[in-house]
Amino acid sequence: MKVSFIGLGTMGYPMAGHVSKAGHSLVVYNRSTAKAQKWCEEYRGTFATTPALAAQDADIVLTCVGNDDDLRSVYLGPAGAFQHAKAGTLFIDHTTASAEVAKELHQAARERGFLFMDAPVSGGQAGAINGVLTVMIGGSQRDLDKAQAVLDCYAKATSLMGPVGNGQMAKMVNQILIAGVLSGLSEGIRFAQKANLHIATLVDTLKHGAAGSWQLENRGPSMAKDEFDFGFAIEWMHKDLGLCLAQAEKMGLTLPLTQTVDQDYQDLIAEGRGRQDTSVLIKALDKK
Structure with a gap:
């Protein structure tokens, strides 16, 4: 298929690479042309200078941008992907964004004769590099069937969550759960350190029981070593939790734990830790 990928950031760069490796004809666009040129030196494909030019001949257009x-x-926008795309083009957005903007773009796509799905991903940079992301999709089964071969290039699991917007809602739940797990993990690791437990043995033991989690296994040891210069940056998590809290307010919900974690992340960002991994939440305990 003719595929376009718009947004070659931390996630988009390797995701687009997997699509190219799978043999699809690929055109990429990035706000920084130098980044697009670098991608083209590493993978097979061409780059366009605007989203409109990237999308104009595509069967499927993938996007992964900031907000x-x-x-x-x-x-x-004036040079946006909707400007010159052909009728029937399927647009798939992998950005973690609001459910409202997903519905807005879906409506705009329908008015122009396009198809649209919101499809945020989980798995982080490592998942993108290794092609094992989890994709939460809002859209129709028909559109998912059309996109499946492309999504399989970088996903280990794709799930249809319901109509457009539900993909973003599912991603919000994902981020709320991660915030809660990291909060408990931070306290657990600090407790274990004070108790002089051997962290590696502890993690290897607990991962097989009811307390087991990806965060425990992959972040517990590095948290104990004060290693945070990798992974999913807290400035991104703060953005995501802001979406969760705003949506919860619209639904008449309060999320006290999520609010506390988000405030801790704001304080850590103010300390200059914005690019460090979400597991740096453990450092917030040092001030309590």
């Missing part, structure tokens, strides 16, 4: 405003720009 709601970025999405509106790359889709609806």
Whole structure:
């Protein structure tokens, strides 16, 4: 298929690479042309200078950018992807954004004769590099069937969560759960250190029981070593938790644990830790 990928950031760069390796004809776009040129030196494909040019001949257009405003720009702007795309083009957005912007873009796509799905991903940079992301999709089964061969290039699991917007709702639940797990893990690791437990043995034991989790196994040891310069940056998690809290408020819910974790992340960002992994949450305990 003719595929376009818009947004070659931490996630998009390797995701687009997997699509190219699978043999699809690929055109990429990135706000920084130098980044697009670098990608083309590493993978087979060409780059376009605007989202509109990237999308104009594509069967499927994939996007992975920063936030709601970025999405509106790359889709609806003067040189946006909707400007010259052909009728029937399927747009799939992998950005973690609001459910509202997903519905807005879906409506705009329908008015122009396009198809649209929101499809945020989980698995982080490592999942993107290794092609084992989990994709939560809002859209129709028909559109998912059309996209499956492309999604399989970088995903280990794809799940249809319901209509457009539900993919973003599912991703919000994912981020809320991660915040809670990291909060408990931070306290557990600090407790274990004070108790002079051997962290590696502890993690290897607990991972097989009811307390086992990806975070415990992959972040517990590095948290104990004060190693945080990798992984999913807390400035991104703060953005994601802001989406969760805003959506919860609209639904009349309060999320006290999520609010506390988000405030801790804000304080850590103010310390200059914005690019460190979400597991740096353990450092917030040092001030309590």
